[in-house]
Amino acid sequence: MADPIIISASPHVHSARTSKKVMYDVLYALIPAFLVSIYVFGISALILTSVAVISCLVFEYIIQKYLLKTKVTITDGSALITGILLAFNLPSNLPIWMIIIGALIAIGVAKLSFGGLGYNIFNPALIGRVFLLVCFPVQMTSWPTAVENNLTLVDAVTGETTLGIIKEGLMYGETMSTISEQLPSTMELFIGITSGSAGEMSALALLLGGIFLIVRKVITWHIPITMLVTMGVMTGIFWLVNPEQYANPLIHLLSGGAILGAFYMATDLVTSPMTKKGMVIFAIGIAVITVVIRLFGAYPEGVSFAILIMNAFVPLIDKYFKPRRFGNKIKSKIM
Amino acid sequence: MLKTFPKGGIHPEENKITSSKAIKKMPIPKVVYVPIAQHIGIPSEIIVDKKDKVEIGQVIAKSGGFVSSNIHSPIAGTVTKLDMIVDTSGYKKQCIVIRTDQKNETNFEEPVFPLKKEITMDQKDILQHITNSGIVGLGGATFPSHVKLDLKNDNKVDCLIINGVECEPYLTADHRLMLEKADEIIVGIQILMHALHINEAVIGIENNKKDAIKVLKQAAQSDKRIKVAALQVKYPQGSEKQLIKAILKREVPKGGLPMDVGVIVHNVGTIFAIYQAVQYNRPLIERVVTVTGKNIENASNFWVKIGTPIKDLVEEVGGMPEGTRKIVNGGPMMGKAIKNTDVPVTKGTSGILLISENEASRQEAKNCIRCGQCVFVCPMGLEPHLLMNLSEKGLYERLASEDAMTCIECGSCSYVCPSHRPLLDYIRFGKSIIKKLNTAKN
Numbered sequence: 070m071a072d073p074i075i076i077s078a079s080p081h082v083h084s085a086r087t088s089k090k091v092m093y094d095v096l097y098a099l100i101p102a103f104l105v106s107i108y109v110f111g112i113s114a115l116i117l118t119s120v121a122v123i124s125c126l127v128f129e130y131i132i133q134k135y136l137l138k139t140k141v142t143i144t145d146g147s148a149l150i151t152g153i154l155l156a157f158n159l160p161s162n163l164p165i166w167m168i169i170i171g172a173l174i175a176i177g178v179a180k181l182s183f184g185g186l187g188y189n190i191f192n193p194a195l196i197g198r199v200f201l202l203v204c205f206p207v208q209m210t211s212w213p214t215a216v217e218n219n220l221t222l223v224d225a226v227t228g229e230t231t232l233g234i235i236k237e238g239l240m241y242g243e244t245m246s247t248i249s250e251q252l253p254s255t256m257e258l259f260i261g262i263t264s265g266s267a268g269e270m271s272a273l274a275l276l277l278g279g280i281f282l283i284v285r286k287v288i289t290w291h292i293p294i295t296m297l298v299t300m301g302v303m304t305g306i307f308w309l310v311n312p313e314q315y316a317n318p319l320i321h322l323l324s325g326g327a328i329l330g331a332f333y334m335a336t337d338l339v340t341s342p343m344t345k346k347g348m349v350i351f352a353i354g355i356a357v358i359t360v361v362i363r364l365f366g367a368y369p370e371g372v373s374f375a376i377l378i379m380n381a382f383v384p385l386i387d388k389y390f391k392p393r394r395f396g397n398k399i400k401s402k403i404m
Numbered sequence: 405m406l407k408t409f410p411k412g413g414i415h416p417e418e419n420k421i422t423s424s425k426a427i428k429k430m431p432i433p434k435v436v437y438v439p440i441a442q443h444i445g446i447p448s449e450i451i452v453d454k455k456d457k458v459e460i461g462q463v464i465a466k467s468g469g470f471v472s473s474n475i476h477s478p479i480a481g482t483v484t485k486l487d488m489i490v491d492t493s494g495y496k497k498q499c500i501v502i503r504t505d506q507k508n509e510t511n512f513e514e515p516v517f518p519l520k521k522e523i524t525m526d527q528k529d530i531l532q533h534i535t536n537s538g539i540v541g542l543g544g545a546t547f548p549s550h551v552k553l554d555l556k557n558d559n560k561v562d563c564l565i566i567n568g569v570e571c572e573p574y575l576t577a578d579h580r581l582m583l584e585k586a587d588e589i590i591v592g593i594q595i596l597m598h599a600l601h602i603n604e605a606v607i608g609i610e611n612n613k614k615d616a617i618k619v620l621k622q623a624a625q626s627d628k629r630i631k632v633a634a635l636q637v638k639y640p641q642g643s644e645k646q647l648i649k650a651i652l653k654r655e656v657p658k659g660g661l662p663m664d665v666g667v668i669v670h671n672v673g674t675i676f677a678i679y680q681a682v683q684y685n686r687p688l689i690e691r692v693v694t695v696t697g698k699n700i701e702n703a704s705n706f707w708v709k710i711g712t713p714i715k716d717l718v719e720e721v722g723g724m725p726e727g728t729r730k731i732v733n734g735g736p737m738m739g740k741a742i743k744n745t746d747v748p749v750t751k752g753t754s755g756i757l758l759i760s761e762n763e764a765s766r767q768e769a770k771n772c773i774r775c776g777q778c779v780f781v782c783p784m785g786l787e788p789h790l791l792m793n794l795s796e797k798g799l800y801e802r803l804a805s806e807d808a809m810t811c812i813e814c815g816s817c818s819y820v821c822p823s824h825r826p827l828l829d830y831i832r833f834g835k836s837i838i839k840k841l842n843t844a845k846n
Binding site: 073074075076077078079080081082083084086087088090091145147185186187188287289338339340341342343344345391392393394395396397 | 416494649659742770785813815822823
């Protein structure tokens with residue numbers, strides 16, 4: 070007998086888009102930044118990323134299979150991305166066991182304990198990073214610098230991030246003009262020859278991937294552009310008021326993971342608002358909190374904290390910033 | 405920039421395989437099955453009996469009320485049965501079965517209708533003819549047309565929109581009709597403008613039918629009141645509300661009708677039926693149906709008598725292709741899947757689509773990844789993910805307060821969902837419960 074006729078409700082066709090494809094698009098978008106991190110930090114970046122990715126996958130497998138006894142979903146690509154993003158947010162010379170702890174917190178606590186993909190409130194990779202930052206502040210803030218021979222391990226050479234130098238300098242009463250002598254040039258920041266977390270280095274590479282994501286319609290421009298513009302405007306105002314006390318907006322935009330955060334972390338589909346209006350509010354919130362932390366807080370940089378804080382507001386934002394309903398609040402009269 | 409509606413919408417693969425196929429006449433079927441509920445509203449009342457002889461165009465079921473419609477015999481023959489058969493809705497419905505009289509010549513002579521431009525009837529006669537001829541919206545909604553035309557004296561309708569959008573993938577019935585009957589359609593529009601005292605008419609056509617736009621522009625040249633609007637290709641532009649917004653930038657209020665913003669919308673097929681009814685007193689007994697599918701040998705467009713079993717059509721295009729897993733009455737976005745090909749063509753059948761295995765089966769639904777695509781594509785500004793959630797949990801009051809009832813069921817959300825979630829299924833279900841709760845309340 071021939072196969073039976075299928076009866077189902079319309080629509081009877083589907084766009085070829087699948088969650089998996091969306092996830093793999095994110096993966097492709099991260100390739101340029103990954104290559105830059107290997108170029109800049111050598112093999113240690115490769116080790117960091119592999120450890121983070123493998124431990125994320127393994128933890129997801131173990132927890133789903135043996136603890137939750139649910140379907141194992143490690144092939145959907147989301148744990149893979151969490152691993153890469155976690156690695157991108159860590160210094161490349163971090164001890165391996167710390168990376169593994171970070172992965173456990175990201176997958177076990179931030180993702181699976183909330184119900185798995187789609188149910189987590191906070192960005193898993195950022196939870197992993199912030200957990201490590203709070204527990205191991207020293208290791209998390211000693212960054213390797215760019216190396217000449219990029220295939221050697223570089224634990225020894227450590228340097229400060231751009232924002233770290235500024236923060237410290239200002240604390241000791243120096244002015245921006247003296248501090249800026251120690252800073253990398255804007256061009257160096259843009260290309261990524263500086264120190265910092267593994268994946269936040271190269272604004273150029275991150276922007277390439279970000280544009281790819283927008284073109285592929287994985288993300289919209291609303292979050293990254295709003296966030297970066299707001300940051301630029303806010304830091305710009307402070308800089309104009311007192312250029313000796315505040316760094317110029319370009320430094321802020323090109324360092325401290327602003328671009329990584331704007332294009333990859335804040336835009337995480339699960340933990341960002343679902344309406345365009347909501348996204349704009351969300352992005353403004355992140356930018357404001359980031360700038361406040363950077364300029365007045367104890368930490369030199371604040372993108373991860375800002376994103377996590379705004380993650381908590383997403384349900385509220387979704388509730389109060391709805392799309393405009395067709396035909397709503399229109400008088401039933403002819404114009 | 406081409407006009408279109410501003411919010412949401414998708415652009416599925418067009419697959420208009422049959423757009424160059426001229427409309428063929430289907431041979432006269434041996435038996436027709438004419439359901440008495442082919443339109444939205446009250447079913448018609450059967451006025452013939454078993455063994456009655458009927459002529460082509462004779463009324464066999466009379467309008468059951470104001471929102472109802474006459475039904476005419478599509479062929480000359482004998483009523484063999486009044487039976488319950490499964491129709492396109494999937495339910496058994498009352499149906500008049502007529503066996504064609506093979507000796508009756510009227511069945512086989514080709515009626516000739518030369519273009520007749522003069523409009524001789526007055527307003528009342530025109531409306532009477534439309535009411536008597538059993539004309540319903542042929543775009544698929546099958547709303548009795550005379551109801552839309554019954555304007556109160558204080559109406560402020562100033563624009564007639566003709567829907568030639570045909571935004572459903574695969575379907576080309578309206579497209580072919582516009583190409584082949586452009587002059588008749590223009591006269592049909594003039595008839596309505598005359599009857600309703602409207603001085604402006606716009607024919608909306610999507611830009612993937614450039615030839616139809618050209619032909620109609622030419623046909624409308626002599627009448628300055630009729631314009632043709634080329635529209636950007638975007639689904640669901642054929643939806644009344646979206647079409648009005650695209651062409652006139654007017655927004656039909658929530659729960660309102662096009663009339664509320666001074667507009668009446670009719671499908672091109674309906675306009676042609678009105679032309680035939682008024683100029684030649686010919687009731688609605690046949691329509692254009694696209695029979696299509698990727699694996700069909702001779703997919704084409706046909707003039708089909710109402711009541712013809714779909715299997716006759718499938719045979720005409722070369723039989724059911726190997727591996728067909730779904731039969732759709734209508735287009736792929738809003739059409740209904742039917743169980744078998746015994747189901748007859750009704751006034752609302754714009755196409756028959758045969759879908760093969762890989763497109764027919766749905767994929768497993770996964771977790772919502774909150775990507776927001778459903779919200780972006782919803783042309784009504786709703787949040788399908790939320791509506792599905794509320795419907796799933798049985799929170800019907802909240803579902804209603806989130807404007808679920810304004811959903812036009814275009815299916816854009818389900819189409820685009822990367823997690824293959826059955827968004828529209830749940831929203832539809834929720835809507836039906838809300839409807840029931842509302843009737844219970846009253």
